[in-house]
Amino acid sequence: MRTLFLNPPSYDDFDGGAGSRYQATREVWSFWYPTWLCYPAAMIPDSKVVDAPPEGLTQEQVVAMAADRDLVLLHTSTPSFRLDCRTAQMMKDVNPSCVIGFAGGHVTAEPEASLRASEAIDFVTRKEMDRPVVEIVEGRDWADVPGISYRKNGAIHHNPDRLPLTNADLDSLPFVTPIYHRDLDYLKYNSPYCQYPYVSLYTGRGCPARCTFCLWPQVTTGHNYRVRSAENVLEEVREMPKLFPQMKEIFFDDDTFTADPPRARKIAELLAPLGLCWSTNSRANVDRDTLKILKDGGLRLFVIGYESGSDAILKNIKKGVSTERARRFTRDCHDIGILIHGTFIVGLPGETLQTIEESIRFAREMNPETLQVSLASPYPGTEFFRYVQDGGFLVDSVYNDESGYQRCTVSYPNLSSEEIFDAVERFYRQYYFRPSYIFKSVKKMVKSRDERKRLLREAGEFFTTMKKRREGSGAAA
DSSP states (O other), rough: OOEEEOOOSSTTTBBOOOOOOOSOOOOSSOOOHHHHHHHHHTTTTTTHHHHHHHHTTOOHHHHHHHTTTTTEEEETTTTTHHHHHHHHHHHHHHOOEEEEEEHHHHHHHHHHHHHHHHHOOOOEEEOOOHHHHHHHHOOOOOOOTTTTEETTTTTEEEOOOOOOOOHHHHHSOOEEEEEHHHHHGGOOOOOOTTTEEEEOOOEOEEEEEEEOOOOOIIIIIIIEEEEEEHHHHHHHHHHHHHHHOOOEEEEETTTTGGGGGHHHHHHHHGGGGOOOOOOEEEEOOOOOHHHHHHHTEHHHHEEEEEOOHHHHHHTTOOOOOOHHHHHHHHHHHHHHOOOOEEEESSSOOTTOOHHHHHHHHHHHHHHSSEEEEEEEOOOOOOOOHHHHHHTTTOOSSOOOOOOOOOOOOOOOTTBBBHHHHHHHHHHHOOOOOOOOHHHHHHHHHHHHHHHHHHHHHHHHHHHHHHHHHHHTOOOOO
C-alpha cells in the first residue's frame, strides 16, 4: 500500500500534532518533528511523511497529495480533531478507495467517539502506532491486528490492546533521522529554547512520573520508561552531523531523559568525544554528580516542568518533586552552568489567585533562561480530565479557538476561567519585564548579532500573540 503519513494542516503556527506536547498556537515560532510518524514510515517501502504545519501546506494541497495513495495515516490531537476530520473527509471525497487512519492521544483515549465523529475515518491506532500500521500495510486481516479500533460493515470493533514495545524492540526499530533527511526540511523546525537549527529524537518512551495532567504517559506511552541502549543512541547521533550539516543542537525528547540516571550518564559519556551540543527534558530532582557528568558530555539545557510554586498544588497533581527539591536542583544547575527552560501551568487543582502569585514569585526565584506558561488543559484519558469532569469544573469542551490559541476550559468555585486565562499574560509580563532579565537580554544582543535578531523577532512575535490572544477572549463563557 502506498502510504502517506500526515501531520495535517491546522491553525497558523499551531504545533499540537505529531510531535508536540503543547497543543496550541505558539507564542513564538516553534515546530517539533513528527517523530511518531517517522518510525512506521521507516518500515514501509514507498512511504512518504508530510508535515503540513511547518511547510505551510493547505488542506487542498495535502488532499492532492493523497489522491493517489492507498493509505493515509493522520496524527491528530484533541484541539485539532474536528479540523482533521474535515481534512480526512476531503481526502475521501477525492479518493474514495483510500484507507484513512488516525493516530494520537485523542483517538487512543476516545476510539469509539472518534470513529463515530467521521465516517471518513476507517481505523484508529491506540497507543503506539508503529507495529499496527505496518501490519495493516502488509495486508493482515484487521481483526488480527492488536491495538486498533476500526469500522467494518457499519459496525465499530475494538481489538485488544497491543503489548508495549520492549527495550529490545526499541533497539530494533529503524532510525528516524534518515526519514527526516528524506522527507523533511530541518531548517523549517525551531524551538525557542534550542539553538537553531536543532533536530529532536527519542531515546526512550514512557515516564515513571504520575503527573495527573500529563497526556502522553497516561494515554499513549505508559509509565514504564522503556529505553534504547546507549550504544544504539550513539550510533544514530554519530551520523546526524552528516545528515544535517548546519545542526547546532540535538534535543532528546524523552518525557524524562533522566528517569534512569545510570543510563543518562552512560549516554553523556559516549557522546562526550563527539563534541555535540544537546538538551533534554528532566525532572527537578537530578543529583549534582549526575548533572556534572551530563554537562561534561555536552548537555546545554534542561526543560523542567516546575508547574507551580505551591507545594499544595504539586501534591494535588502528584508531581513528586517539592519546591524545596526544585530549589536545590536549580541551584546546582546554575552552579554547574546548565541552562533551564522552565514550564508552568495555571489552573491546576487547588489554584487560587494567591497560588498564581506564589508561582510567579517562584519562577522569578528559579530564574530560568526562558519560560513557558500554559493553561491547564484536561485532555481526555488523563486523571485531570476525570477530576474536572466529576467535579463539574469542565466548562467548555472546545480546547482552542478558531486561531488555535488555548481556551481556558476549567473554572473553579473560587477562581473563574477568565481569571485563569488572564493570569498567563500577567505571569509572562512579571517574569520577562524585570530589569534584571531585560539587562541580561541586552547583554546577549550586544555580544551576538544572531542573538539580537532572534530576541527581537521573538519579542515581536510574543506581543503579537498576546494581542491576538486577548482579542480571541479564550476564557470559557
